[in-house]
Amino acid sequence: xxxxxxxxxxxxxxxxxxxxxxxGHITQPRSIYIxxxxxxxxxxxxxxxxQMPSGQRVVDFVLKKVKNLVxxxxxxxxxxxxxxxxxLYLENDHDWLESLKNIYLVFLGNAQNGGNDAVxxxxxxxxxxxxxxxxxxxxxxxxxxxxxxxxxxxxSYIDSILLISRSIYLPWKVDVSxxxxxxxxxxxxxxxxxxxxxxxxxxxxxxxxLITLLFVMNWYSARLNIFVxxxxxxxxVSAIYGNFLLFFxxxxxxxxxxxxxxxxxxxxxxxxxxxxxxxVLGFHKIIIFFIGKFIxxxxxxxxxxxxxxxxxxxxLIPIIFIFNKYIFDYLRNDRKIPxxxxxxx
Numbered sequence: 332x333x334x335x336x337x338x339x340x341x342x343x344x345x346x347x348x349x350x351x352x353x354x355g356h357i358t359q360p361r362s363i364y365i366x367x368x369x370x371x372x373x374x375x376x377x378x379x380x381x382q383m384p385s386g387q388r389v390v391d392f393v394l395k396k397v398k399n400l401v402x403x404x405x406x407x408x409x410x411x412x413x414x415x416x417x418x419l420y421l422e423n424d425h426d427w428l429e430s431l432k433n434i435y436l437v438f439l440g441n442a443q444n445g446g447n448d449a450v451x452x453x454x455x456x457x458x459x460x461x462x463x464x465x466x467x468x469x470x471x472x473x474x475x476x477x478x479x480x481x482x483x484x485x486x487s488y489i490d491s492i493l494l495i496s497r498s499i500y501l502p503w504k505v506d507v508s509x510x511x512x513x514x515x516x517x518x519x520x521x522x523x524x525x526x527x528x529x530x531x532x533x534x535x536x537x538x539x540x541l542i543t544l545l546f547v548m549n550w551y552s553a554r555l556n557i558f559v560x561x562x563x564x565x566x567x568v569s570a571i572y573g574n575f576l577l578f579f580x581x582x583x584x585x586x587x588x589x590x591x592x593x594x595x596x597x598x599x600x601x602x603x604x605x606x607x608x609x610x611v612l613g614f615h616k617i618i619i620f621f622i623g624k625f626i627x628x629x630x631x632x633x634x635x636x637x638x639x640x641x642x643x644x645x646x647l648i649p650i651i652f653i654f655n656k657y658i659f660d661y662l663r664n665d666r667k668i669p670x671x672x673x674x675x676x
Contacts, residue, residue: 339602341376344593346605348372353615354640356449361564367553367578368585370452370567371514375586377456378518379525383467396460404453406658407613408437411447414617418624440503449616451568455504459511463519473520480516483509488575495570507570514582525590538595542588549584552577604644607651610659614650618643 348369355365384392412434440454466479487509500506521528557564560573565581572578604611622642 339597340593341380342602342605343596343598344589344605345373345376345608346598346601346603347589347593348376349604349608349611350601350640350644352449353611353619353643354636356616357619357636357639357643363553363557363564364550364585366564366566367549367556367581368583371582372586372589373452374456374459374511374514375518375521377459378463378515378520379522381460381463381515381519383464389468392464393461396457400453400457400460403609403613404450404457405437407450407453408447409434411617412437415620418621447613447616448568449612451504451507452612455508455511458503458505458508459515462508462512463515476516476520480513483512483516487513487570491570491572500569504568507568510567510570510572514586517583535595538591542591545584545588545591549581549588552584553581556581604647607655610651610654611644611647614647615643618646618650622646 351365351369351372355362355369358365440451462483467476470476470479487506490506490509494500494506504511553565556562556573556577559577562571562573565572565578619639622639626642
């Protein structure tokens with residue numbers, strides 16, 4: 332029973348997180364609050380779910396991650412390119428040919444990925460999984476992992492000075508994975524202590540107080556980061572973090588806030604979208620594009636960010652059904668802990 336409960340709160344957490352992702356991609360200007368932690372949240376979840384496979388060959392592990400992350404990445408990206416080409420062609424826009432040529436960006440893992448700039452997360456998570464897996468092959472003690480994570484932070488900082496500052500980015504977000512590994516590894520290390528740390532969930536007054544405290548810390552540290560560093564907002568995909576200390580405070584307080592919320596609420600709808608967060612990630616930018624272009628070209632619906640967000644999730648339901656039935660059945664692993672745990676979002 333305990334294991335089932337754990338997987339339920341993880342699905343709730345992913346559902347809340349993917350809602351923030353979609354809403355954050357609709358809001359203009361970008362939300363300082365959401366962008367302070369929503370990407371670290373998903374790397375934290377992935378690390379929490381990661382388990383070092385016992386007796387599995389290296390090639391089998393890599394192929395499993397290719398199936399769960401790389402294949403969906405190419406699938407979402409190529410579908411996006413083709414839909415954009417068809418849309419431009421039907422409008423007699425001659426840029427359709429140029430858009431078709433940009434399909435090579437998909438293979439480079441460019442930030443735009445052929446027009447679907449949300450799926451960068453999948454290639455970055457793939458690289459992060461490989462880095463973490465190969466390190467755990469040679470290091471078995473907890474303090475080894477902690478040391479490794481801080482070295483990754485150091486490399487991330489050096490990369491920001493040598494490459495990012497010159498707008499030089501590595502393919503498949505290898506550079507961004509240096510920071511992603513820190514949150515991934517944190518989720519992995521915190522797994523044995525999550526239930527202990529958030530054991531106040533039976534006391535509703537303590538829960539409300541703690542959620543409020545964490546939210547306030549997250550909100551003010553995120554805004555202080557913007558004030559101190561001068562950036563517009565944290566942009567994880569471009570390795571723009573602002574002040575490192577304030578970034579980590581806002582990221583971890585945001586993660587803790589939503590971990591706590593996910594442990595005290597139950598919602599079948601939230602769990603449904605959390606379970607299908609991979610499909611939501613891959614298609615929500617396409618839905619948002621078509622809502623703005625065809626359904627409400629006069630921006631009537633776009634007046635409300637929340638209305639657009641809920642409309643996006645509504646349109647995603649048949650897509651989720653189709654992909655679950657015909658595409659993802661053979662990709663999706665059994666959702667059981669600890670024998671067969673998914674590490675993709």
